[in-house]
Amino acid sequence: MTDGPQLLALYEQMAVIRRTEKAAHDLFLSGLVKGTTHLAAGHEAIAVGASAALRDDDYVFATYRGHHHALARGATPEECLAELMSRATGLCGAKGGSMHLTKASRNMLGSYAIVGAHLPMAVGAAWSARLRGTEQLAVAFFGDGATNIGAFHEALNLAAVWKLPVLFVCENNLYMEYTPIADVTAVPNPAADRAPAYGIPGEIVDGNDVVVVREAVARLADRARAGDGPSLLEAQTYRHFGHSRSDPATYRPAEEVERWLKHDPLDVARGRLAELGVPAEAVTEADDRATDLVQKAVEAAKNAPAPDPREALTDVWADGGAAWRT
Secondary structure (H helix, E strand, O other), X not given: OOOXXXXXXXXXXXXXXXXXXXXXXXXXXXXXXXXXOOOOOOOHHHHHHHHHHOOOOXXXXXXXXOHHHHHHOOOOHHHHHHHHOOOOOOOOOOOOOHHHOOEHHHOEEEEEOOOOOHHHHHHHHHHHHHHXXXXXXXXXXXXXXXXXOHHHHHHHHHHHHHOOOEEEEEEEOOEEOOEEHHHOOOXXXXXXXXXXXXXXXXXXXXXOOHHHHHHHHHHHHHHHHOOOOOEXXXXXXXXXXXXXXXXXXXXXXXXXXXXXXXXXXXXXXXXXXXXXXXXXXXXXXXXXXXXXXXXXXXXXXXXXXXXXXXHXXXXXXXXXXXXXXX
């Protein structure tokens, strides 16, 4: 059960993520973010709700649309924005950029641009936890498009065979880049409907309700730690922007966009806070703190130094170097 103070803290975390995403959008348009960026505005409740149900030492793997997961697992707005702007103070020292945010010190083990590639990696992390007897959980977040990738099926199958402590979380925002997932998938629910083929639980939840996500992940995490194996959670959500910053998303029906924007994760949380009797002033103060934090992060990232070119060939190998070995 999530009480008022707990939900307010989750709301503030989502507000920080939303404002960080907005800052990334604005910085991109002003030319300070190079390459492209895939915004997760609208997905905040999945990252925040799931993280709230996990232990600090659990492993998290995400996709290139992973800003929210990095922030939910402890990365700061300044670290993330500096990385997007290729600054030395960035989360990966300017080597990862928007699509590869990673914070290994918090077991956020990366964002991956190859669709579905990180699902087998999460299975490997879960296998490692099993061998070491740590009761850690590995969580792989992925989009609906990954459910039609071979790695998705391979990962589910092996995790089920070995009954590994891994949770697969599909962020189903209805579109695999520009194509509606329903147009190219044989089942209505691309993730959850595949779970029975591997003999594992498959659940569908409202991915825009942080409380619902937290409760579902907590329940499935307990199941995995008890030795009952993997689960598949399909969290239904919607991205507020196009697939990437070069995509105006004109392929989405206007009425569909309007319907989902009325079910914004922050608005859902505000409604729950009101029901719990949390004063509106407390919510406003949380919003103000989030705004102030991100504004300071933007300025700090803008003023951060560029990376030292001599650092380009460090961190290629686990020992921190780049010397070839056989």
